Amino acid sequence: MKVDQSRRWKxxxxxxxxxxxxxxxxxxxxxxxxxxxxxxxxxxxxxxGMGIRNSFTMAEDGSASGAQWSNRFGVDNAxxxxxxxxxxxxxxxxxxxxxxxxxxxxxxxxxxxxxMLDAIGKFEINxxxxxxxxxxxVPTERGELNGPFYHAVYDGFRTPFNTADxxxxxxxxxSGLYGRDNGVTFFGKVHPGGTHLQYVAxxxxxxxxxxxxxxxxxxxxxxxxxxxxxxxxxxxYTSGTYYGTAGDILALAVGGEYQNAGxxxxxxxxxxxxxxxxxxxxxxxxxxxxxxxxxxxxxxxAQDLAATLTGGAxxxxxxxxxxxxxxxxLYLFPQEIGIGRFQPYGRYTFVxxxxxxxxxEFELGxxxxxxxxxxxxxxxxxxxxxxxxxxxxxxxxTSPTGAGxxxxxxxxxxxxxx
Numbered sequence: 001m002k003v004d005q006s007r008r009w010k011x012x013x014x015x016x017x018x019x020x021x022x023x024x025x026x027x028x029x030x031x032x033x034x035x036x037x038x039x040x041x042x043x044x045x046x047x048x049g050m051g052i053r054n055s056f057t058m059a060e061d062g063s064a065s066g067a068q069w070s071n072r073f074g075v076d077n078a079x080x081x082x083x084x085x086x087x088x089x090x091x092x093x094x095x096x097x098x099x100x101x102x103x104x105x106x107x108x109x110x111x112x113x114x115x116m117l118d119a120i121g122k123f124e125i126n127x128x129x130x131x132x133x134x135x136x137x138v139p140t141e142r143g144e145l146n147g148p149f150y151h152a153v154y155d156g157f158r159t160p161f162n163t164a165d166x167x168x169x170x171x172x173x174x175s176g177l178y179g180r181d182n183g184v185t186f187f188g189k190v191h192p193g194g195t196h197l198q199y200v201a202x203x204x205x206x207x208x209x210x211x212x213x214x215x216x217x218x219x220x221x222x223x224x225x226x227x228x229x230x231x232x233x234x235x236x237y238t239s240g241t242y243y244g245t246a247g248d249i250l251a252l253a254v255g256g257e258y259q260n261a262g263x264x265x266x267x268x269x270x271x272x273x274x275x276x277x278x279x280x281x282x283x284x285x286x287x288x289x290x291x292x293x294x295x296x297x298x299x300x301x302a303q304d305l306a307a308t309l310t311g312g313a314x315x316x317x318x319x320x321x322x323x324x325x326x327x328x329x330l331y332l333f334p335q336e337i338g339i340g341r342f343q344p345y346g347r348y349t350f351v352x353x354x355x356x357x358x359x360x361e362f363e364l365g366x367x368x369x370x371x372x373x374x375x376x377x378x379x380x381x382x383x384x385x386x387x388x389x390x391x392x393x394x395x396x397x398t399s400p401t402g403a404g405x406x407x408x409x410x411x412x413x414x415x416x417x418x
Contacts, residue, residue, distance in 0.1 A: 036418075046067050046084035051149050051417030053077040059409040075101040075414075078146055079117065097178060119179060122235070128188040132235065135182050138164045139200035139222045140255045141276040141296060144179045145238040152240035152294055152330055153365065154378035154413045159324035159347045161389045162274055163207065163218070163262060166319065175207040175262070175317065181218065188234040196226035199347040200236040200255075207272075209262040210315045213364075218262060222276075224257030242282060243332060243372050244290035250283040263319040265300040270303040272319050288334035295327035304355045322353040332369065340370040351386055359386035378413045 039045040053076040063071030076235025078098035085091040097117040120134040138147055143156055144165070157165070164176030175181065183204030190197050199221070206218025222236075229247040233239060242249065255276045262272035280298040285291060302319040328347030335341065347363040385406050 032263045034358065043085055043088045046082065049081035049083075049418050051077060051079040051153045051415075053154075053413065053415045055154070055411055055413035057409060060407045062150045062409070069158055077101075078114075079417075080114075081417075090123060091126055093118055093120040093122065099177075105319070111417060118180065124235075126188075128190065129233070130187050133183075135170075135180050136185060136202075136259060137179050138176065138183075138204060138218075138220045138236070139185060139187070139202050139236055140220055140257050140274065141222070141298065142238045142240065142251075142253060142278045142280065142294070143296060145222075145236065146240045147179075147237070149415065149417055150237070150239040150373050151341075152292055153345060153347065153363075154329060154376075154380065154415065156240060157389050158326050158347075158361065158386075159260060159296060159389060160300060160320040160322075160351060162257060162300075163259070163272060163317075163319065164204075166296065166390070167207070167317070171205060172209040173315070173317075175218070175259075176204070181205055183218075185236065191230075194379070196230040198224045198226075198236065206259040207262050210266060210317050212259070212261040213266060213271040214261065216260040218257060218259035218261075220255070220257035222253060224251055224253040226251050238280075239373070240280070240294050241290075241292045241330065241332075242290070243369060244282070244284040245372070246282070247284060249280055251280040252383060253278050263317050264305050265316045268303075268316070270305060270319075271301070273301045273370070274300045290332040292330045292332070293327070296325070298324045300324075314324050319354065321355065322351070328363070330367075340368045340375075343367040343369050347387060349384070360384055361386040374413070374417050376415045378411070378415070380411055382409045382411075383407070 036049070037045055037047040037144065055074050055076055057070070057072050057074065059070045061067060067146060075098065078101055080096045082094040083091070094116070095098040095118040096114050098114050100113060116135065117136075118135055120132050120136050123131045136317070137147070140162055143151070143159070144162065146156055146253065148156065164181045165179045167175040167177060181204040183202055185199040185202035187198065190200075192345060200223075201221040202219070204218040204220065205218075206212070215329055224231075224238075227250045229249055231238065231242075231246065231249060231251060256274045258271070258273040260271050260376060261269045264270040276296065276298045279294070281293040283291045300320050300322060302321040304321070305316055305318040326347065326349040328345055330343050330345035333341050344366040345364075349361045349363075351360070352358040356411040361382055361384025363380055363382045365378060370376060383406050
């Protein structure tokens, strides 16, 4: 692997010029808001919104030749949001996604297919008791519940995937998709001693077939304790930052999931379990700058499934087993430049498989925040031996030699939603 230093500096120069150009010209761009609403009365309404995330990525030795930098534009997400209420206590949520938009292996040759992401019937009674039925996010870690649009950084998913993210389908042969699964979730809040404690518990279909011939269910849950100001999000969703709009935040949480025979194959079954602990700290400084820290520790359990793959058993739903840690800190400058504020950050991720070598990754970047999570431009550089969350579930299970040399990548990305 040979690093082209001159090209690396050219990348940074181009990215800096692009962000400066946007900052100077962005006065022509209107602010984004939360979506349009048609309202019959306070108990009957429907809202429609959208979200897109586009990026340009350069990765060292990522070209087809394996010896040059790759250069790829991608559509990472393209979503339509539909929410509403039909009764004081009854609502719904229906969201779509462009599945495979950033892939050349889809049935439409890279064009992607628009399909159902969420389909939720909501019974929201009071602060303490609420129930959602349908297809929804599995409640485990903040990273999952942020979704891609509400992370503090553009690519928030860096630790090994849970089952619903690693899977490619629902029910037989799969365990969910995009962090979602079919099931029921209960959630609510209590406020002991002026603090704010939220519980979430869910029962889901999980993996069916393959290792799970008896159709055992998947169980997931999470408890979050807000010691300072309360996080106010729809349902049990979360955010990776509030850009100071929620005041000072200190949120401590634990969560996880379990399914008997939730990994492996019919010939080599394995239970799957995970434990997650995460933290969000956000401080509004006297100068109106905002300091934010996110951290996550994850432990996942599954037996060594490499023999299932090499032995030709087939049909393996092979999950990562080991520990991972990621943490990042951001500072949002108080001054506006153009119509936005710069938010530089640094991040470190470490992944240690029980059955393979460890891998890590460094990330440095900056966000240009125009309208919170609704309009944001990001640019970041990475260097590491970790190939990403999907590799945490597959490559590191079967490769005892580890993840190899550290490699560089560089990304410029745009996020917009309404």
